Amino acid sequence: MGIDFYKGYILPYAGIIIKICRAYTNSQEEFEDYYQEVCLQIWRSKDQFQEQSEWSTWIYRISLNVCLTTLRKDKKTKRVTVEMPSGMPEPTARIISSEIDSEQLLDALYTAIKQLSEIDRAIILLYLDEKPYKEIARIIGTSPNNIGVRITRIKERLTKIVSEKE
Amino acid sequence: MERSIETIWREGFLDEKLLVAPKVNDIYDRKSKMIVGRLKRMFSANLIFLVGAAIALVIVFPLIDLPIIGISLAVMLIGLVIPGRRYLKDINALDITKDSYHYLLEFQKWRLRKIAAYTKIYKIFYPVFFLVVMTEVYFNEMVQDLMIQSKAGNPDLMTLFMVPYPAVIGIAIITGILYLAGGALYRFDLKIVYGREFARLDETLEDMKTLRD
Structure with a gap:
């Protein structure tokens, strides 16, 4: 991957990749592996990009595809868990506290998101990044109505996970 | 006070340091080592499997009255392990301090050398294996009786070590x-x-290669 391509076409959208990779990984090393794999895949598939959608949508799509594929491959060799070691305060418990800083709250939200199914994770990530239902539906490959229903359900579930910790 | 997930998300990413991209300089470096490492583990596992299979053959086949096949095949499998061990040592000798591209190129050359050598070995392995099986068949009592009867019933039948010529030709063709x-x-x-x-x-x-070009 050329440095010019990386700087021009990936780095400005790195935030998208970072947000998605973080939802599918459990360590910094794993996160970096996923991030690099996504960058590579964007570079490899750059010629397939048809300007019918935005470049950022293309990045979302590849990031999600790579994360889901890599996660499935990884699951064959190890079980991905999001359980916290006993005795440690669970981050979701902190989600209700206004005294905790926003970074910790974000950690807690990610921990809750990781308890969702792989596809629900993808949907909520796109929703939280303010993608319209229609675009989420196009990326995921379903109807906007279905996305609407699922988002409502996912939000309820996330809220429930959070409130259980109250 | 409870905050909505949308607010947590928005406020969480206001801190720009959370969106700093990791370095991708060593992207291929890690990938190259990972691929070579995995292949090395697979080669080692394969050699261990061959040794295990050889031991099993020596033990099991004599028990089912097929000692020639068992022992011969075991010897042949060990014959595959010996060059395999040497090739495995050669991977470890590859210069890991070289850049990823040249490291992988060297590995690629090693792989092609190994495949070329084993192609020659297997050209011998499969025919010899077939002949070993035929030898076991030849010494089988029932087959011996059959050959004697067939010669007695047809004295003009041309044979080689009692094996009728058509069978000899068939074996030769399959071996070829x-x-x-x-x-x-x-x-x-x-x-x-x-x-x-x-x-x-x-x-x-x-x-x-594309990147270098």
Whole structure:
């Protein structure tokens, strides 16, 4: 991957990749592996990009595809868990506290998101990044109505996970 | 006070340091080592399997009255392990301090050398294996009786060590085919076991080559 391509076409959208990779990984090393794999895949598939959608949508799509594929491959060799070691305060418990800083709250939200199914994770990530239902539906490959229903359900579930910790 | 997930998300990412991209300089470095490491583990496991299979053959086949096949095949399998061990040592001798591209190129050359050598070995392995099986068949009592009867019933039948000529010709043809197809059979076997990893290696090398160009 050329440095010019990386700087021009990936780095400005790195935030998208970072947000998605973080939802599918459990360590910094794993996160970096996923991030690099996504960058590579964007570079490899750059010629397939048809300007019918935005470049950022293309990045979302590849990031999600790579994360889901890599996660499935990884699951064959190890079980991905999001359980916290006993005795440690669970981050979701902190989600209700206004005294905790926003970074910790974000950690807690990610921990809750990781308890969702792989596809629900993808949907909520796109929703939280303010993608319209229609675009989420196009990326995921379903109807906007279905996305609407699922988002409502996912939000309820996330809220429930959070409130259980109250 | 409870905050909505949307607010947490928005406020969480206001801190720009959370969106700093990791370095991608060593992207191929890690990938190259990972591929070579995985292939090395697969080669080692394969050699261990061959040794295990050889031991099992020596023990099991005499018990079912097939000692010639058992012992011969075990010797042949060990014959595959010996060069395999040498090739495995050669991987460790590859210069890991070189850049990823040259490291992978060296590994690629090593792989092609190994495949070429084993192609020659398997050209012999499969026909010899077939002849070993035929030898076991030859010494089988029932087959011996059959050959004697067939010679007695037809004194003009031409034989070689009591084996009728048509059978000798058949065995010779099959042996010849196995010799000719031995390399292809080996490459097919290789594709099943290592195909995915080799494809990944080729793909990575191709990427790296494109970048260098």
